[in-house]
Structure formats: C-alpha cells, structure tokens
Amino acid sequence: MKTVLTNKNISIRTRRRALECYIEPIFMYGCEAWTISKQTQKKLEATEMWFLRRMLRISWTAKKTNDTVLEEAHTTRLLISKIGKRQATFFGHVMRREKLENLVTTGMLEGKRSRGKQREKLIEGLTDWLKAGKSLEAIEATKDRKKWRTMIAVKQGT
Template sequence: MYGCEAWTISKQIQNKLEATEMWFLRRILWIPWTAKKTNERVLNEANKRRSLVRTIMKRQATFLGHVMRRGKLEHLVTTGKFEGNRGRGRQRERIMDGLAT
C-alpha cells in the first residue's frame, strides 16, 4: 500500500484489490483454492468485512490536506519567507538569491 495516496482507483482496480484481499484471507485461513467457498462465507469465517478499498480511500482523503497546502509550501521554498512577523537576527540567504548571481 506504499504510495496508495496517489492511486487512481477505477472500478477495474477496485475489483482487483477486492480479489487480492480475499486471496489474503483465504491464505490466512488455510482454505485451498480448490475449496468451493463463496467470498461471503470466507468473510463470515474470518469475522471480517472488506476494508482494503475503504482504507485506501481514507488515506487518500487525509493526503488531500497535504496537497491543498502545496501552494504555501512552494512559496516558502522559493522565497524563503514565512508569512507573519519577521524573524530576529541576520537574514538568511534565499535560494533565489543564489540563482540571480
């Protein structure tokens, strides 16, 4: 799930994720692939609900807050200036000052 915050989840990918989740559960419960058990029966045996896609969507929603702050962070990196009160002491050299010379 590394980097899942940036995934685009289509219906096809959602189906693959759900199939992978069921494969994991069957492996954990030692259910062979030849056993004819429905997904609902496996979920009842494990006392679980499908949660992988829901977890990914929740992570994407929390990551959205970081993306929304991007403009402010970009301004800070390029100018070196914080909005608000000036700091005390010697002014720091900014990135853009080094590029101008």
C-alpha cells in the same frame, strides 16, 4: 510471515492483526497517489480475499463464497476504505498547502491534452469515493480542516 499467518494454533484475530500490521502497509505503500478504477478496485478486493483465504487455509478450488470466508475470518472488506481514507487525508494536506502539488493534483496546468481517452484523475476517484458530487465541492471542503475530517470519518463509518 506465511508460517505465522497460516498457523492454526494462533487465533484468527491475532493472525488478522499481523496481516494488518505487517503485510498491508507494504502492500499499500504509495496508495495516496493511486488512481483507482473499477478494474483496479476489483483486483484489490481479490487480493484482500486471497490473503484471507491463505490465512484460513481455504483452497482456491474450494467452493466457498467470499461472504462465508469473511464470516470465518470475522471481518469485512476494509482495504478499499483504508486506501480511500489515506488518499483523502493526503489530498486535504496537498490542497491546503497551495503549492505546485496542488496544481498537479487538480490538473490545472496549462498545455494541450493528449490524444485518446483521458486518464482518470485522483480527484475524480476521490469525489466518487466520498460521493461529494463535484470535484469543486471536495476542493472547497479541504480548506476547512474540521469539515474535511468529518467528511472522511462519515465515509469511513459506512
């Protein structure tokens, strides 16, 4: 895809569309189960900017800010919000099923906790992304499918 994405004869809009259709789905495979920390979020944003810089043929040594690159590409940063939307949709599906996946996702399994710093849970990252406050609020919101979809849509619009 490098020859298509870096071809100056193809409009930037078409090249961006090719990136969204062919590269991003491969890149985001399985993102519904990722726990995204601040460090992971920075890496994902850097990867998104790397794609755009390659597409615009901007050298990594060129002193162009990310904002100017985004302006040239006529876009904004969308990757993190796309991943958040996919995670929220999947989380709502799992919570409405009320099976084993529900117990695993919410972390309500019996047993001892491991030593050291505890790993971040999917629900904690999701409540941060949705700015829902408490994880219990998010879990309760998943029961009402229309309410959950509007929560996701409102967050997607920001």
